[in-house]
Amino acid sequence: DTEVTQTPKHLVMGMTNKKSLKCEQHMGHRAMYWYKQKAKKPPELMFVYSYEKLSINESVPSRFSPECPNSSLLNLHLHALQPEDSALYLCASSQDFKGRVVVSPLHFGNGTRLTVT
Amino acid sequence: RKEVEQDPGPFNVPEGATVAFNCTYSNSASQSFFWYRQDCRKEPKLLMSVYSSGNEDGRFTAQLNRASQYISLLIRDSKLSDSATYLCVVNPPGGFKTIFGAGTRLFVKA
Numbered sequence: 001d002t003e004v005t006q007t008p009k010h011l012v013m014g015m016t017n018k019k020s021l022k023c024e025q026h027m028g029h030r031a032m033y034w035y036k037q038k039a040k041k042p043p044e045l046m047f048v049y050s051y052e053k054l055s056i057n058e059s060v061p062s063r064f065s066p067e068c069p070n071s072s073l074l075n076l077h078l079h080a081l082q083p084e085d086s087a088l089y090l091c092a093s094s095q096d097f098k099g100r101v102v103v104s105p106l107h108f109g110n111g112t113r114l115t116v117t
Numbered sequence: 118r119k120e121v122e123q124d125p126g127p128f129n130v131p132e133g134a135t136v137a138f139n140c141t142y143s144n145s146a147s148q149s150f151f152w153y154r155q156d157c158r159k160e161p162k163l164l165m166s167v168y169s170s171g172n173e174d175g176r177f178t179a180q181l182n183r184a185s186q187y188i189s190l191l192i193r194d195s196k197l198s199d200s201a202t203y204l205c206v207v208n209p210p211g212g213f214k215t216i217f218g219a220g221t222r223l224f225v226k227a
Contacts, residue, residue: 031213042204042217043161055213090160094215103149103208106215108160 003027006091006109014117015081021112023074023091031055032074033106034066035090043090049074081116088113118143121207123218130225134195138221140205141187150181150188151206155220161204165190195225 035043048056
């Protein structure tokens, strides 16, 4: 069982819809991440939050909007997505970092499989 | 040059074989290294951290060569259940970056 919980597991949405992906962890980790993964490709970093503050935005289009309400929750708000945004969206958390270097492994949630029609 | 390079394979090996994967990285100041395993349509799961002195966990051995800037994963006595994609992960300094290799696909056959 994963210690990072993501909901929903599957999501189908139209290009005009607004939806949100949710992620929760109770391990006390202070860094949380959103990754996007296409088939047969490695995970691709989207956003990093450290101590509830956005630390990295990897030039992600504004139709993806992250939010970190508290140290245990991470959301990804979706609006006006394109079919090419269909992918597995993975949330992860990590415990330790020295300065701005991640030194402990990432713990991933099960992911949300998103299909944009 | 990519920050992390990994042979995508696939590696097709019989049960009981020994197989090794390498992963090279470009930033010599990188500080932490990991191997993850990912099954089809599942999330990546941590297999091993990689320490400077090398480390072993059962049939799996991970090594780090800082001089040549690569990490390796050795799997002994391969099992059918080892079939998966193996992702190397490198954490360079600055900016909470975690960089994944492309992943190496392993198929173990009876």
